[in-house]
Amino acid sequence: MMPLLENVTMDEFAEGRKECRTVILPVGALEEHGSHLPLGTDAFHAEALARQVAECIPVWVAPLLFYGLCRSASEHPGTVGIRSQTLHSLIKDIVRGLYRQEMRNIVVLSGHAGGTHMAAMIDACEQLVPELPEIKIAVVSVLDIGSAAWNGILETQGDSHAGEAETSLMLHLRPGLVKGSAPEEYPVFPRYILVRNKRKFWNGGVWGNPGAASEEKGIMLMERSVRALVELIGRLEAWFEDDES
Numbered sequence: 001m002m003p004l005l006e007n008v009t010m011d012e013f014a015e016g017r018k019e020c021r022t023v024i025l026p027v028g029a030l031e032e033h034g035s036h037l038p039l040g041t042d043a044f045h046a047e048a049l050a051r052q053v054a055e056c057i058p059v060w061v062a063p064l065l066f067y068g069l070c071r072s073a074s075e076h077p078g079t080v081g082i083r084s085q086t087l088h089s090l091i092k093d094i095v096r097g098l099y100r101q102e103m104r105n106i107v108v109l110s111g112h113a114g115g116t117h118m119a120a121m122i123d124a125c126e127q128l129v130p131e132l133p134e135i136k137i138a139v140v141s142v143l144d145i146g147s148a149a150w151n152g153i154l155e156t157q158g159d160s161h162a163g164e165a166e167t168s169l170m171l172h173l174r175p176g177l178v179k180g181s182a183p184e185e186y187p188v189f190p191r192y193i194l195v196r197n198k199r200k201f202w203n204g205g206v207w208g209n210p211g212a213a214s215e216e217k218g219i220m221l222m223e224r225s226v227r228a229l230v231e232l233i234g235r236l237e238a239w240f241e242d243d244e245s
């Protein structure tokens with residue numbers, strides 16, 4: 001297994017990058033996850049997934065970027081987000097830095113799946129494609145991976161935040177941090193209108209059904225996610241675009 005990027009020496013890295021030029025950058029969020037899950041849920045999930053993938057294939061795992069852009073949960077206790085401009089700059093600087101260190105296949109793996117958060121990161125990376133000629137880059141959330149890979153495991157329709165999936169995952173990954181369960185909730189925000197008082201529309205901070213969660217499901221969700229991400233990295237490494245086509 002490749003050692004974690006923050007643990008190697010300069011010489012070990014210089015040697016290691018001759019063999020491996022693929023790196024995962026896990027991104028999280030410090031965000032409410034209902035009354036029962038830790039604020040770091042998304043970060044713990046992304047980091048665990050990246051590290052488990054690194055046990056299967058040669059890939060560097062960069063240190064976790066713990067903060068992300070939070071909209072719907074921004075008024076709930078504990079959520080600390082960063083602006084899209086900040087996220088955009090951070091992602092660009094870190095990816096440029098990894099590229100400068102001869103990384104060529106880069107996977108930005110986000111544990112937080114908010115649409116605006118993902119859009120900011122995708123836009124940042126789009127700008128890097130023409131700038132860094134040899135880069136191959138993928139931007140993907142754990143829910144993007146799960147949408148296909150988790151088929152048949154989850155019972156809840158539209159489960160997305162602190163519900164069946166994330167509660168199951170935390171019961172598996174950080175059981176000591178799970179404080180019981182929380183009521184099922186499916187918030188309805190007004191269409192198109194940006195609301196000031198977000199808790200009025202989403203009191204409990206859950207989207208889905210935590211009551212359907214189990215540690216066993218968490219284990220299965222992780223296994224399927226690892227397999228799907230290994231497959232994606234294989235496709236990225238083999239990706240080739242003919243300049244003349």
Ligand SMILES: [Zn+2]
Binds near residue numbers: 033041042111
């Ligand atoms: Zn989450």
